[in-house]
Amino acid sequence: MMQLSAEEWQAVRLSLDVASRSVLVSLLPAIGIAWLLTRGRFPGRFLLDAFVHLPLVVPPVVVGWALLMLFGVRGPIGAPLMEWFGIRLVFSTDGAALATAVMSFPLIVRAVRLGLEQVDPGLEAAASTLGAGPIDRFLTVTLPLMSPGILAGAVTAFAAGLGEFGAVITFASNIPGETQTLPLAIYAATQTPGGEATAGRLALISFGLAMCGLILAEMIGRHMHRLLGRF
């Protein structure tokens, strides 16, 4: 049986906290963007698509640096946030969640898009002839039918968010109890003499959480498809 110290527990709890906040923040925008990319017909769709996928290919440190530029206390977004609302994102849990959200955003968008592409537009056409307007159709037909994609995206992003390192450490730094999530704690442990045991325990927990996330995503996906009458 593994015994975790208070600090180690803190890192686990913080990771779960940051990952769930990041999913909550990015879910609605991801659904909107996925809709635009799948159904939208506008100039620049290609550019938007590329932009959304940037975090997958750009080094995470660069994403963290860009966030620092934008949301830093003197950045074009960070300064007004601080001044008007007293919100400081850098070096805070919220900031860690923001960095995680940006990094996992393409994962959610991709999964939601896959879900949306499985929705037969003919069903939405049928709903329109039955008297349902655009919002009504989206809520009663499109959204339920794309929900397996949304859930899969949310769970995958959550699992990936538990392990976000580069962007978080760059933007939010490595503050125990504030921004020190699991991977940051592991990294800190490996840099500390005699920290191998801590690093090992936390690595095992990371591995377990990621596995649980992926298995959960698969199970939810199957269950949803059954609910939607696809099998």
Next chain:
Amino acid sequence: MLEVSLRHGFGGFSLDAAFTAAPEGVTALFGPSGCGKSTILKAVAGLLRPDEGRIALDGEVLLDTAQRVMLPPERRHFGLVFQEARLFPHMNVATNLRYGLRRATSGATGPSFDEVLALLGIEPLLDRRPARLSGGERQRVALGRALLMRPRLLLMDEPLAALDAARRAEILPFLARLRDVARLPILYVTHALDEVDALADRLVLMEAGKVLAAGTVEELTARTDLPLATRRDAGVVIPCIIASHEPERGLTRFRFAGGELLAPLQTEPPGTRLRLRLRARDVSIALAPPGDISVQNVLPAKLAAIAPTGSPHEVFLHLALGETTMLARITRDALDRLGLVPGAEVWAMIKSVTFDHARGG
């Protein structure tokens, strides 16, 4: 009355069609695949914006490209039954049926939920998901769903085309009952002549994006200048009524505007209205009433006109029996041998008749 006039082009195909549909009964858009009939239906439903056009129902304009008017489908209140039923897979049959009902205009009337269940025989299916229905059951539920939205006009896009022969035979009587109960204009797209015979009151004949002819089924099936006449099963459709049954002879007697016909015993009661198709190939001609002959129906007729067929060796004869016109297809050799000229008094021998489904009322 539904008025439609449309122009639309896509991928080298152009549609240029105008027609009207009667305020009640079935108007069939009939033509080969790719003639543009489904495009017309989509435009009427509001699912397609044509390049140019005007669509109005009872004077209310739904589409007028010149005036930049285009009502979205959800504000037209037209029921649409698709070829593939398009039931919502995440809802059971009952929820599917109520989807349109809950969104119907408050003042609109129509058959009740229970009446529709009874009409279409779908009560036992209410709790099932669409994935667990047969093709025929799905199409019946789709019909019910369209009917329950209390439509002002019912549009059907080849609703039987995706079904096998047995399922078609299962649904056709339901469609006929729906037509008699619904008291709505129905625009019915099909390329199957038996569906026209069974359901249509009026016919809009289409080919390559154009309307070739429009009129009642009786009128158009009696014309020999339309593609209908080149079909193997070409022949007139005539309305008639069951006059009496003669069970001892195994025959039923039908009355039509030009006389009476005998056919094998039917199950419908006397007084039932039916339509018979008399195929031109099944009608032969004699100058004198023949004696011993197996053909049951030998009727006096007047040769009204002689018209060409697609074949140089055969002709169509237009035969007048009272008010009714009948077609016969005979060889040119027979025409010469009998010395037939317009105005001649002849005997029409009708070897067989085919029936459609009973019409209400």
